Amino acid sequence: MSHVDPRHGAKQPEIFSADRAERLDDPAREAWLPTERLVALLDLRADAYALDFGTGTGRYALALAAAHPRTRVCAFDVQPEMIAIVEERVAQRGLANVVTQTGNAGELPAHAYDRVLAVNVLHEIGDADLAELRARAAPGGWALIVDWDGTRERPVGPPPDHVHTPEEAGQRLRHAGFTRIDALDVPQFPYHFVLRASG
Ligand SMILES: C[S@@+](CC[C@H](N)C(=O)[O-])C[C@H]1O[C@@H](n2cnc3c(N)ncnc32)[C@H](O)[C@@H]1O
Numbered sequence: 200m201s202h203v204d205p206r207h208g209a210k211q212p213e214i215f216s217a218d219r220a221e222r223l224d225d226p227a228r229e230a231w232l233p234t235e236r237l238v239a240l241l242d243l244r245a246d247a248y249a250l251d252f253g254t255g256t257g258r259y260a261l262a263l264a265a266a267h268p269r270t271r272v273c274a275f276d277v278q279p280e281m282i283a284i285v286e287e288r289v290a291q292r293g294l295a296n297v298v299t300q301t302g303n304a305g306e307l308p309a310h311a312y313d314r315v316l317a318v319n320v321l322h323e324i325g326d327a328d329l330a331e332l333r334a335r336a337a338p339g340g341w342a343l344i345v346d347w348d349g350t351r352e353r354p355v356g357p358p359p360d361h362v363h364t365p366e367e368a369g370q371r372l373r374h375a376g377f378t379r380i381d382a383l384d385v386p387q388f389p390y391h392f393v394l395r396a397s398g
Contacts, residue, residue: 207326210360215323231391232345237259238266241316248271249313250316265294281301282300285297305327312335313337315335315341322347329372363392377396
């Protein structure tokens, strides 16, 4: 009997455990992955739908929702422990424009999102879930894939062999069905590549 590995294609052997969730909230991240810049890169119009795929503790989903009150944000993560943290914060901050979802990517509602954000996630997800991410991008919409760059010297983040080079990432995105990949040069992100994937 053949066994299909649901994480086939992922570069990191294990996903980032919710046991380390507080590390996602480290203010030091702002020095090399400023939230404000990330939110601006999404170039959201009012009334847009955005999906934060692999939201973790919701650092970016919640910032996005606060900055764009008319954008509807879905914060999604495979680990329910992460989503419990996000839900607590949504309630504390009184954000009316965030919904949450946990479970497998295949269980995400078949909704079309104008923007799909994935920060430090591509190296953790398998090709099957990447195809689910692709399927959620609306026609005319795009995904912003921001991940550790395996070609850059870094004092932080996973080891180089657990992350992708921009070329590998682009190949995976094409394999998932995206037909156009634009590499964005974002000087404020010294350790990450930024790929805008569409089509
Ligand atoms: C390194 S954390 C990044 C979290 C957040 N994007 C950030 O940058 O603060 C990666 C997150 O992706 C989630 N994840 C990993 N594989 C996933 C999958 N197949 N579907 C949904 N979420 C996944 C993990 O549970 C974890 O919360």
